[in-house]
Amino acid sequence: MPMKKIFFVLVMLPGFSLIAQTKPSYWDDVQAIKKYDLIYDLHPNPILFVGSSSIRKWERLPMVFGQYNVLNRGIGGAVINDIIFYLNDLVFAYQPRQIVLFVGENDLPVQESTVDSIVNRTKRLHRMIRAKLPTTPIIYISFKPSPSRDQYMDKAKAAIQKIKEFYSTQPNVTYLDVYSMMLKDGKSRPELFVSDQLHMNEKGYKMWEKALRPHLLKH
Secondary structure (H helix, E strand, O other): OHHHHHHHHHHOOOOHHHHHHOOOOOHHHHHHHHHHHHHOOOOOOOEEEEEOHHHHOOOOHHHHOHHHOEEEEEOOOOOHHHHHHOHHHHOHHHOOOEEEEEOOHHHOOOOOOOHHHHHHHHHHHHHHHHHHOOOOOEEEEOOOOOHHHHHHHHHHHHHHHHHHHHHOOOOOEEEEOHHHHOOEOOEOOHHHEOOOOOOEOHHHHHHHHHHHHHHOOOO
């Protein structure tokens, strides 16, 4: 009997049920995507766009690149570790013939995220993709110079340089430097962004479109 009482007290300890019910970040978003995939027929072997909100908010993506069979699987707010966590659901499940990746900019404001830790996470993400998709072409889009994050410009530039150096050694990777392309006289350009100065407007996306198009694989 005493053992039963002790067990009951442990189960009812404050926080126990909360821990058991805690979901990983963006769990509901990913489950919604999986349900969508069950309802709608997807074209096989798409060009997969994956990453954070700049991908997710690219609403015209299917129209802009319609002839390429593209699939948008961006998650708003995602950091590198989130994409790593959901690789099976957001990448491998689709058997993409090409991957367009944009993630890491949301790591910049995190105080604990140093330049080296951001670079190391990027390398880990790449190696995990390569473990299952060893030859799939990848287009890596660099961080963009969001005006709302001007205070992290030095950090961004340092990370970008190291990531660029890493990808220069990797086969089947196209490194797309949108950071430099979107600057003017070394400064960010508010006119390329919506009011939050973090997400791009149509002008910003058109710059991405022009830079990306020559590198996308046709059927």
